Amino acid sequence: MINNDDHNSIALDSDFIDMYQVEKFEQQYYDEGYYLLGDETKDEYAARMMAEIQNKAAEIIKEQQQKAIAPDPLAAMKAFNQWIVWREEPNPKPDGKPIKEPKNPATGYAANAHNPRIWMSYEAAVAAAERMSKGSPKPFRVGFTFTAATKLFFFDLDNCIDTDTGEIRTEATELMDLFPGCMVERSVSGKGFHVVGTYEGDEPLHDKKADGWLELYTDKRFMALGLDDGRKGDAGMKATVELNKLIEMRFKPELISADGKEVTAEWTTEYDPKWNGFEDIDEQLTKALAAQPSNDRLMAGKASFAELHAGSNAGFPGDSEADAAYFFDLAYWFGRNCDVIEAVALSSDRARDKWEGQVYSNGDTWLRREIKAAVARQTKVYDKGFRSEDGNRKVLEQVEYLALMAEAQRKAVVDGIDHAHVDILRHVDDSHIWKRLSQHYAYLQYLPVAACKYKPQDLQTAIFSARINCQ
Structure with missing residues (x-):
């Protein structure tokens, strides 16, 4: 013994x-x-x-x-079928470091880590990675996709281990000590650490990057599972207080990362200068509801804007994720104007008590916080077409000119004049007006009819008639 x-x-x-x-x-x-x-x-x-x-x-x-x-450090993560496979690939940027590219387990091709169709259980992901690695010059590995529905946070500390000496950056140790009992592992590069734990309540508002070597995620991020040796703790450890402390220290919610850039989240009351939509909110909303969803959303089986407006969560893990997509769409259609976005959102069938019932210490409602975040992330706005009266006038002049040329051509043929001697339309064709105006065919409905003696449909007929005669 x-x-x-x-x-x-x-x-x-x-x-x-x-x-x-x-x-x-x-x-x-x-x-x-x-x-x-x-x-x-x-x-x-x-x-x-x-x-x-x-x-x-x-x-x-x-x-x-x-x-x-000992408990499995990954048990809380394994409870969700949100595991993927990935492989390191060259960065398209000449000086960029290799990228961790998610893969479709069925085809081996690049995939979107946030597409639920490629998610699987931990066991299935491990098996897929082993199968796909056979005969591959580089190994396939396993990763986990974080969403707000998991209530898990991922704290990434990069480049804090000296690979030659094994020495750990003192500041990194101090930050990890904030989360006793949480899952800790070395990153697959061996140069950093991952900390994973859980939080209670609503997803906290926070920036995603800090100081050039720290990152924090609670949603829309996949983590490449790190090295198995030395992994300890429990990803299911509750650390709400500790997480909020870290956010206050390094990831203050005043700054929201959008496309890797820090942007001040402010409440806007005017339209983005690039927005060119209908001033009448109901008219603009009608246009938005009639629009076709993007190919990415169709492929992912996610609800369209119209369906989100009606309260659907189709294709999204839950209310929070669907709300975020809805506000992001509203920011596009209504020119990042927070006042208008709020009014439209509250009038929708999607509205919930939580939107205005939950108020933060800075006075923001939950709805206002989410709208500001969406506006900070959204970089595109709606543009219906012709932007100015001057632009309209120039287009009208060209369209009317083509219509007049078509009329001249018709009269010339009727009067028996030899087509070969009618050079006007040839001149029009040579000047490439067709090319310049081709984009305007679909926009004829927006032309101010009062400014033109021809009706839009008559102009369109004349244009096609003239073009045929120019062949």
Whole structure:
């Protein structure tokens, strides 16, 4: 019997001990010449060797017992079928570091980590990575996609380990000490750490990057699972207070990262200068509701803007994710004007009590906080087409000119004039007006009819007629 460090009695396997009987050590004492050294007697040598073997056995048994009773650090993450496979690929930028590219497990091609169609269980992801790695010049690895629905946070500390000396940056150690009991692992590069834990309540508002080496995510991010050696703690450890403390220290909510840039989240009351939509809110909303969803959203099976407006969560994990997509769409259609976005959102069938019932310390409602975040992330705004009266006038002049040329061509043919001698339309064709105006065919409905003696449909007919005659 051997006592371990906790003074718990551990019974060694008798077969294990039989392999190292005292008689064998005594024979070894003579066979390997230890007796010539004169440092130990035969009995002392045998006793020392037995003690070493028994201590090693005790260490092995203790390690096995600890593994048997210790919680799986990844258990809270494995509860969600949001695992993916990825492989390191060259960065298209000449000086960029390799990228971690999510892959479709069925095809091996690049995929979107946030597309639920490629998500799977942890076990399935591990099996897929092993299968795909066979014959591949680079190994496929496993990753986990974070969403607000998981209530998990991912704190990434990059380039804080000296790979030559193994020394850990003091500041990194201090930050990780904020989260006792949470899951901690080394990143796959061996140069950084991952900390994963859980939080309670609503998803906290926070910036995503800080100081050039720290990142924090609670949604829309996949984590490349790190190195297995030394992984400890529990990803299911609740650390709401600790997370909020970290946010206050390094990821203040006043700054929201949009496309990797820090942007001040402000409440806007005017339209973005690039927006060119209908001033009448109802008219603009009608236009938005009639629009076709993007190909990305169709491929992902996610609700269109019209469906989100009607309260659907189709294709999204829950209310929060669908709300975020809805506000992002509103920021596009209504020119990042927070006042208008709020009014439209509250009039929708999507509105919930939480939107105005939850108020933060700065006075913002939950709805206002989310709208500001969406406006900060949205970089595009709606543009219906013709932007100015001057632009309209120039287009009208060109369209009317083409219509007049078509009329001249028609009269020339009727009067029996040889088509070869009618060079006007050839001149029009040579001047590439067709090319310049081709984009305007779909916009004829927006032309101010009062400014033109021709009706839009008549102009369109004249344009096509003239173009046919120019062939």
